[in-house]
Amino acid sequence: MKIVLRALEDTELDQLFEWEQDQAAIQMAAFTRADPADRNAFDSHYARIRSDPTVLLRSIDDGNGLVGTIGSFTMEGEREITYWINPDRWGEGLASAALAAFLTVELARPLHARVAAHNIGSAKVLAHSGFAKVGSETSYAAGVGHDIIEHVYLLAGELQR
Numbered sequence: 001m002k003i004v005l006r007a008l009e010d011t012e013l014d015q016l017f018e019w020e021q022d023q024a025a026i027q028m029a030a031f032t033r034a035d036p037a038d039r040n041a042f043d044s045h046y047a048r049i050r051s052d053p054t055v056l057l058r059s060i061d062d063g064n065g066l067v068g069t070i071g072s073f074t075m076e077g078e079r080e081i082t083y084w085i086n087p088d089r090w091g092e093g094l095a096s097a098a099l100a101a102f103l104t105v106e107l108a109r110p111l112h113a114r115v116a117a118h119n120i121g122s123a124k125v126l127a128h129s130g131f132a133k134v135g136s137e138t139s140y141a142a143g144v145g146h147d148i149i150e151h152v153y154l155l156a157g158e159l160q161r
Helices: 010-019 023-029 039-051 094-102 120-128 156-160
Strands: 004-006 056-061 066-075 078-085 111-116 131-141 146-155
Touching: 004 094, 010 039, 010 066, 056 094, 066 094, 078 094, 094 120, 111 120, 120 131, 146 156
Parallel strands: 078 111
Antiparallel strands: 004 056, 056 066, 066 078, 111 146, 131 146
16 A cells, blocks of 8 residues: 655644544544544644644645544653544555554654554554554543553564663
8 A cells, every 4th residue: 555644734634623523533542632523622732733843743645635644742751653544444554554654754762652452453553563562551531531441562673672
């Protein structure tokens, strides 16, 4: 599958806002805004991360337009990755292709990821890209309104350092 990672365009924000309100996607991701219909919170979030020089955010384009986003950020001193795929396109290999491409752009290591324990699809994407589960913790997930177990992953080559 051929995908291109590129800068997120202002015109794509409306589409992202729509995808981030999808109830199935919210349940899978869990760690989303408490009110996904709050456009002001959405706009504030994207304004903040797009202006933060430590955040690397890219649109995922399959040649026919936007299909998701992928990015990295630093939280509590650790570099982490995140991605969001159009829920109508799940299961097509887009996340795996985007993550493989992103790992050639995001060169910071070690690189972590966190996935809600019930999100088997994302766990498979991470494993396919060389991440290994290194732990689990319970955290409050605003998107679902309660604590959930999340698995912590580390890019496998980093396990030996």
